[in-house]
Amino acid sequence: MRHGRTILAATSDTASLDTEILLCFVLSCKTAYLYTYTEKNLTNYQREMFNNLINSRKAGTPIAYLTNHQEFWSLPLLVSNKTLIPRPETELLVEKSLNFLDKDKNNQVLDLGTGSGAIAIAIAKSRPNWDIIAVEKSHDAMAVAKENARNLQINNIKFISSDWFSEIDELRFTLIISNPPYIAADDRHLSEGDVRFEPREALISGANGLEDLEYIIKHSYHHLVNGGMLLLEHGFQQGEAVCKLLVEHGYTQVTCFPDLQWNNRVSFGLKL
Ligand SMILES: C[S@@+](CC[C@H](N)C(=O)[O-])C[C@H]1O[C@@H](n2cnc3c(N)ncnc32)[C@H](O)[C@@H]1O
Structure with a gap:
């Protein structure tokens, strides 16, 4: 020691x-x-x-990559250097998802960019009667997510390799959630701490960090049922920009929620 x-x-x-x-x-x-x-x-x-x-x-090298393990929502998850290390602040997205939807209904949920499967698996575990689709572009990350679901005996997630909505066809959801890449390409944090070791494609989203968020906001509208909800994690300084995009793309009841450090971390929009 x-x-x-x-x-x-x-x-x-x-x-x-x-x-x-x-x-x-x-x-x-x-x-x-x-x-x-x-x-x-x-x-x-x-x-x-x-x-x-x-x-x-x-x-x-981050501890999680050395042990291939990270706890999320009190669940033991496998991680690899091809997946983002799930963060505690992302649990806010899970908490809001579980609170906003009627737990007894058979909700259709889409998790965009599932990585290790953290969000989809946490929701699936708490709501075995909901149907969840988890989408991921990286085949290596998807393999880890599937292994996590198998290990935790989750049977209500369908994993789809897809570039955001490219393989989603005409499916409609009651809830779309995502913790997409949202860091600007020149952000100095990319060369600091654990982040240095995480996959770039899980972190970077264009010059201002908002490219994927804007794409998801724009295209989710079509894939939500009337009354469907969009919940997005974003950077702590992006709340205003994300809420503005949600309003511009027709969402109502647009709201930003703070994480435990009182940073605006998750934004919500409703399709009426
Ligand atoms: C910030 S990570 C989030 C991972 C996981 N959901 C979590 O919260 O720990 C973003 C994820 O989106 C995936 N991704 C990036 N671009 C994508 C795209 N165009 N289509 C699907 N997934 C994408 C990345 O591979 C990465 O796994």
């Missing part, structure tokens, strides 16, 4: 926690085990594996 913490101290703000997680990963154990059996020595194989992980973490 001490060895890992010392190496990571210079590059990680969470050196202790990172070390614990990586050691638990190597030993396939819970944290309590580390503090119960403090004298236990690692085998050569475990030591080498641990050192490699610590060095990768020191070079900046």
Whole structure:
């Protein structure tokens, strides 16, 4: 433990926690085990594996990519470096989806850009009577999403490889949700922290970060039933621009919701 913490101290703000997680990963154990059996020595194989992980973490690789695991909506999800690492703030999109629709109705939901499947799976798990379609352009990400659904025994998601609506035909939905790419191509955050390691196609959306959001807002209208809802995650400074686009494209009751840090994070529009 001490060895890992010392190496990571210079590059990680969470050196202790990172070390614990990586050691638990190597030993396939819970944290309590580390503090119960403090004298236990690692085998050569475990030591080498641990050192490699610590060095990768020191070079900046996100913990989730080292362990291929991220918790979302209290569900254990597989992730890979071909998927975005699901963020806690995205749970707001799930919470609003579950609150806004009648839970007893057989709602038709479309998740655009499902990545690891986080949003679709969280909703599917909470509402097994809803029918969900999860769309993704990246075949590698889609494979991870399907594996997550299999592991969690989710049977109400249909996965479709599609460039946004290209393979959706004339289907109509009661709810369309998306956490699309929304970072501007020249945003300095792209070269900082975990984001450096995430797939560019999951993050970047044109020069101003709004290209995909605008495309989705424009085309969702056609794919919503009357009374259908669109819920979108976006950057914390994009709320005003997204709400303006929603109004311009004919949505009503347009509203922006803050995340736990009080940043405008999710916007809503209704098709009447
Ligand atoms: C910000 S990530 C969100 C992933 C996941 N929904 C989440 O919240 O963790 C955006 C996702 O949209 C996918 N994507 C980007 N462009 C797309 C397109 N034209 N059609 C379908 N999916 C797309 C990316 O591959 C990526 O998985």
